[in-house]
Amino acid sequence: MTFAEAFERLIGHEGGYVNHPNDPGGATKWGITQRTAREAGYHGDMRDLTRDRAREIYLTGYWLRARCDQYHGAIGYQLFDIAVNSGIGNAIRMLQRAAAVADDGIIGPVTLAAISAHDPLALIVLLNAERQAFYTRLSTWEAFGKGWSRRVAENLRYAVGDT
Incomplete structure (x- = not known):
């Protein structure tokens, strides 16, 4: 899986401008929070963040930082999606727990x-189990849990075709 393919899938999850009152990330566009946009050098109104600028932020801030291209493509996509939704450190620790190694990040x-020794589909199932368990522990589960669960289900469907 290439970054371009992963980005197109991700945008299907993230969508356009949102400013949900229960979201601690505040205003987002294309899934990019204002804080992340500012850290990446974007200082305009979040409503004006372009899809191309979001793509650049996702490439450098998530895909490359999490080194998603070093894994089987199906695993790389799943790690990328989790990193965007839950943070890179959390995503890496979830992957490590799924692979049964110390979760030091x-x-x-x-x-x-350990990752290479696992069947990619089995590892992705374990990774998404870690992800779902992580979500249920968040204080925002009541507001966003249903959407997060749908996202996990869709990613499991992708995994079957990707492996």
Whole structure:
């Protein structure tokens, strides 16, 4: 899976401008929070954030930082989607728990070997189980849990075709 393919899927989850009162991320567009946009150098109104600028932020701020291209494409996509939705550190620790290694947030040789030793589909199922359990512990579960669960279900469907 390429970044371009992963981005198109992600945008299907994220959509346009939203400013939900229960979202601690505040105003978002294309799934990019105002804080993330500012950190990436965008200082305009969030309503005006272009899809192309969002693509750049996702590439450098998530895909490359999480090194999603170093995994089987199906795993790379899942990690990318989780990183965007829950943070890179959380995503990496979820992947490590799914691969049954210490969840220290550092992708080193032990983690890479454990990931490679797993069947990609089985690892993705375990990864999404970690993701779902993570969501249920959040204080915003009541407001956003149904949507997050739909996202996990859709990603499991993708996994079957990707592996």
